[in-house]
Amino acid sequence: MQAQVKWCGDLKFLGTSDSGHSVIMDGNQGAHAPSPMEMVLMSVASCSSVDVVSILQKARQPITDCVVEVSAERADTVPAVFTSIHLHFVVRGHDTSGNDVSDSHVERAVKLSAEKYCSVSIMLGASVDVTHSYSVEPYSPV
Known part of the structure; x- marks a missing residue:
């Protein structure tokens, strides 16, 4: 199993799973995404x-x-x-x-x-x- 997380600016990141599904994550205490x-x-x-x-x-x-x-x-x-x-x-x-x-x-x-x-x-x-x-x-x- 593998995954990738790409920085999208500010403290937002796009995680992509091995199965090709994506989710946005927010390192700014969840201000814009989980x-x-x-x-x-x-x-x-x-x-x-x-x-x-x-x-x-x-x-x-x-x-x-x-x-x-x-x-x-x-x-x-x-x-x-x-x-x-x-x-x-x-x-x-x-x-x-x-x-x-x-x-x-x-x-x-x-x-x-x-x-x-x-x-x-x-x-x-x-x-x-x-x-x-x-x-x-x-x-x-x-």
Whole structure:
């Protein structure tokens, strides 16, 4: 796997992945685009979300929505690394028979992602306190 990051002036950078997708990042505390540290948070949330949604779909759970609320703390000194990251999954789902997503299935999916599948979370967990929680909310049509 490879990537490239090109300086675009000021403190803006264009990151291009090996698969050809691009994203703008802003080193000016996220004034014009996500900062690199914000990208780390979004990366861990998206990696873990992929696992949770996939596991629930394979378990034939009627998932219709999954949102991960990420909060983090950083060190007060340079380098201002993350000292803790918390991922809270909010899962919704409802099938035509009136069945909601199973709480036990969501608990299992979050645990499997945290302990076995999410490479970003597991990698960060080597130096950061990464925690997970979840809630299953009743279905509400959008």
